Amino acid sequence: xxxxxxxxxxxxxxxxxxxxxxxxxxxxxxxxxxxxxxxxxxxxxxxxxxxxxxxxxxxxxxxxxxxxxxxxxxxxxxxxxxxxxxxxxxxxxxxxxxxxxxxxxxxxxxxxxxxxxxxxxxxxxxxxxxxxxxxxxxxxxxxxxxxxxxxxxxxxxxxxxxxxxxxxxxxxxxxxxxxxxxxxxxxxxxxxxxxxxxxxxxxxxxxxxxxxxxxxxxxxxxxxxxxxxxxxxxxxxxxxxxxxxxxxxxxxxxxxxxxxxxxxxxxxxxxxxxxxxxxxxxxxxxxxxxxxxx
Numbered sequence: 409x410x411x412x413x414x415x416x417x418x419x420x421x422x423x424x425x426x427x428x429x430x431x432x433x434x435x436x437x438x439x440x441x442x443x444x445x446x447x448x449x450x451x452x453x454x455x456x457x458x459x460x461x462x463x464x465x466x467x468x469x470x471x472x473x474x475x476x477x478x479x480x481x482x483x484x485x486x487x488x489x490x491x492x493x494x495x496x497x498x499x500x501x502x503x504x505x506x507x508x509x510x511x512x513x514x515x516x517x518x519x520x521x522x523x524x525x526x527x528x529x530x531x532x533x534x535x536x537x538x539x540x541x542x543x544x545x546x547x548x549x550x551x552x553x554x555x556x557x558x559x560x561x562x563x564x565x566x567x568x569x570x571x572x573x574x575x576x577x578x579x580x581x582x583x584x585x586x587x588x589x590x591x592x593x594x595x596x597x598x599x600x601x602x603x604x605x606x607x608x609x610x611x612x613x614x615x616x617x618x619x620x621x622x623x624x625x626x627x628x629x630x631x632x633x634x635x636x637x638x639x640x641x642x643x644x645x646x647x648x649x650x651x652x653x654x655x656x657x658x659x660x661x662x663x664x665x666x667x668x669x670x671x672x673x674x675x676x677x678x679x680x681x682x683x684x685x686x687x688x689x690x691x692x693x694x695x696x697x698x699x700x701x702x
Contacts, residue, residue: 416463450495462493492542541569556585572615595637596646664701
């Protein structure tokens with residue numbers, strides 16, 4: 409373990425006047441001064457060049473059942489090697505992994521693990537695939553892409569657990585190596601996205617459709633938070649969008665909220681709210697609907 413983060417040149421940015429850069433990885437398009445980071449805290453402007461401070465520096469490693477991602481219809485009964493680096497491009501007030509997602513790389517211990525070493529570790533533990541999870545893997549997309557490519561070359565599959573907030577060009581570089589994804593669709597309201605997570609809805613929908621278009625196996629998670637995104641009409645609109653966009657058979661996971669991070673004042677989601685959402689989803693034609701954290 410080490411607290412010294414390796415710096416790796418980023419692939420998605422342009423130089424601006426002076427030593428300022430614009431990151432083009434996600435829709436924030438952060439304009440970053442020399443020595444500063446973007447919203448994700450892990451991509452830093454170093455003398456007019458954007459570098460990733462978490463490349464090959466995961467802060468979390470574990471072997472999980474694939475159902476924990478959650479993926480219920482992708483190789484059920486198997487395990488995957490889960491990996492995470494610090495950082496996230498959202499600021500969700502309910503984040504359950506805020507101790508690694510809402511911090512700078514220097515604040516958390518890290519492993520040294522090149523893509524080659526990660527693949528070898530996966531093979532050593534006889535896991536058939538790797539899951540990029542816990543934080544937001546799209547913020548360290550260069551590392552994920554390199555690992556995923558080598559994993560495919562070794563006959564392993566790749567899972568992305570993500571909030572889906574990314575620009576389409578960087579996403580396109582990863583998609584050829586991606587086998588399955590669980591996308592956290594936080595609500596079906598742009599206003600709620602802005603207020604609770606600090607982002608927008610449409611880029612997430614674009615990510616889901618881009619994955620659908622290339623045949624990535626998709627499952628969606630909707631964490632239902634009391635008084636925030638538990639409106640059944642909004643949930644109905646979300647399910648209707650899924651059906652209209654060819655995702656009726658994509659498993660939908662309604663997950664129960666528990667007080668976390670900056671939402672300690674809210675109660676856990678009532679079970680009857682989750683059951684009502686499940687009924688709405690089935691009425692709209694969603695074939696596979698599951699309740700999580702119950």
